[in-house]
Structure formats: C-alpha cells, structure tokens
Amino acid sequence: MLGGITVIKSLVRFVVVLVLVVSCFAFVGPANxxxxxxxxxxxxxxxxxxxxxxxxxxxxxxxxxxxxxxxxxxxxxxxxxxxxxxxxxxxxxxxxxxxxxxxxxxxxxxxxxxxxxxxxxxxxxxxxxx
The missing domain is CATH 1.10.150.320 (Photosystem II 12 kDa extrinsic protein)
Incomplete structure (x- = not known):
C-alpha cells in the first residue's frame, strides 16, 4: 500500500510540473x-x-x-x-x-x-x- 501512495505522489508531482511548464509557454505568447x-x-x-x-x-x-x-x-x-x-x-x-x-x-x-x-x-x- 505504501508503494502505491509513493507512485501516486510521484505521478501528481509530474502532472503539476508538466502543467506549470506548459502554462509558462502560454504566457510567453507569440514571437511576433x-x-x-x-x-x-x-x-x-x-x-x-x-x-x-x-x-x-x-x-x-x-x-x-x-x-x-x-x-x-x-x-x-x-x-x-x-x-x-x-x-x-x-x-x-x-x-x-x-x-x-x-x-x-x-x-x-x-x-x-x-x-x-x-x-x-x-x-x-x-x-x-x-
């Protein structure tokens, strides 16, 4: 059970980091x-x-x-x-x-x-x- 929680925490962290990286690109906007x-x-x-x-x-x-x-x-x-x-x-x-x-x-x-x-x-x- 403890190993499953660790996997879920790692997956949640990965998703949060992915969302942050993608949202940063949205704020940069078009080059022109x-x-x-x-x-x-x-x-x-x-x-x-x-x-x-x-x-x-x-x-x-x-x-x-x-x-x-x-x-x-x-x-x-x-x-x-x-x-x-x-x-x-x-x-x-x-x-x-x-x-x-x-x-x-x-x-x-x-x-x-x-x-x-x-x-x-x-x-x-x-x-x-x-």
Missing part, C-alpha cells in the same frame, strides 16, 4: 506580438502614445495642460483633423490667451492620421468616464 495588435494598440506604439494627438485624442487627454480643459480642448477637437501641429493655431475664434497657450505647448502635441477606432461617435468629447 506586434503583428497581433489591434489598430488602437498598434497606434499606441507610435508617437500617438507619447504626446497628445490633435486628430485622435479625447478631451480628457488635455486635462494635464493648464487652461485647455474643457473649452480650448473642445475647440481643438471640433476643428480637427489637422495636417500638422501648427494648424491648431488657425482655429477660428481663438482668443489671444488661447493662442498663447497653444503656442507655448506645441511641443506636447503630435498629428497622426485620424483613426476611425478613436474618432467615431462623440467619444472624443464625451468618453463616458465619470
């Missing part, structure tokens, strides 16, 4: 992970993820900039798309203060092509995060 990214995650690996994208970022991204949220940020979003960052200075109806704020923060912006996954609907103005 960049090929499996969805369009939004792929965009995050570009300059979009490093600065505020004038064509794709939602209004909440502007909160870190003093004097932008919500009024100036709304104007920026409503007047997009932009071809280059400096185009934001040409928004009609900007006050001198708003132009000065934009000019002082141009280095914090980037312009990438509009992505339908990020701009469809009213999610840019109201992302539904409360």
């Amino acid at each position: 992970a960049a090929k499996t990214l969805n369009p939004v995650d792929a965009k995050l690996t570009t300059e979009f993820g490093q600065a505020i994208d004038l064509n794709n970022s939602n209004i909440r991204m502007f909160r870190e900039l003093r004097g932008f949220y919500p009024n100036l940020a709304s104007k920026i979003i409503n007047n997009s798309p932009y071809d280059q960052v400096e185009d934001v200075l040409e928004i009609p109806g900007l006050s001198e203060t708003q132009k000065a704020r934009l000019q002082a923060n141009l280095d914090k912006f980037v312009v990438t092509p509009p992505s339908s996954e990020l701009i469809e609907g009213d999610d840019r103005l109201n992302p539904g995060v409360y």
Whole structure:
C-alpha cells in the first residue's frame, strides 16, 4: 500500500510540473506580438502614445495642460483633423490667451492620421468616464 501512495505522489508531482511548464509557454505568447495588435494598440506604439494627438485624442487627454480643459480642448477637437501641429493655431475664434497657450505647448502635441477606432461617435468629447 505504501508503494502505491509513493507512485501516486510521484505521478501528481509530474502532472503539476508538466502543467506549470506548459502554462509558462502560454504566457510567453507569440514571437511576433506586434503583428497581433489591434489598430488602437498598434497606434499606441507610435508617437500617438507619447504626446497628445490633435486628430485622435479625447478631451480628457488635455486635462494635464493648464487652461485647455474643457473649452480650448473642445475647440481643438471640433476643428480637427489637422495636417500638422501648427494648424491648431488657425482655429477660428481663438482668443489671444488661447493662442498663447497653444503656442507655448506645441511641443506636447503630435498629428497622426485620424483613426476611425478613436474618432467615431462623440467619444472624443464625451468618453463616458465619470
């Protein structure tokens, strides 16, 4: 009887080790992970993820900039798309203060092509995060 218990314990240990080894391979994932990214995650690996994208970022991204949220940020979003960052200075109806704020923060912006996954609907103005 004692020999049978030892065999069962050894078998259970073997199965546990096998399960651990196989599960480790599952966490490693595919070698070409960049090929499996969805369009939004792929965009995050570009300059979009490093600065505020004038064509794709939602209004909440502007909160870190003093004097932008919500009024100036709304104007920026409503007047997009932009071809280059400096185009934001040409928004009609900007006050001198708003132009000065934009000019002082141009280095914090980037312009990438509009992505339908990020701009469809009213999610840019109201992302539904409360």
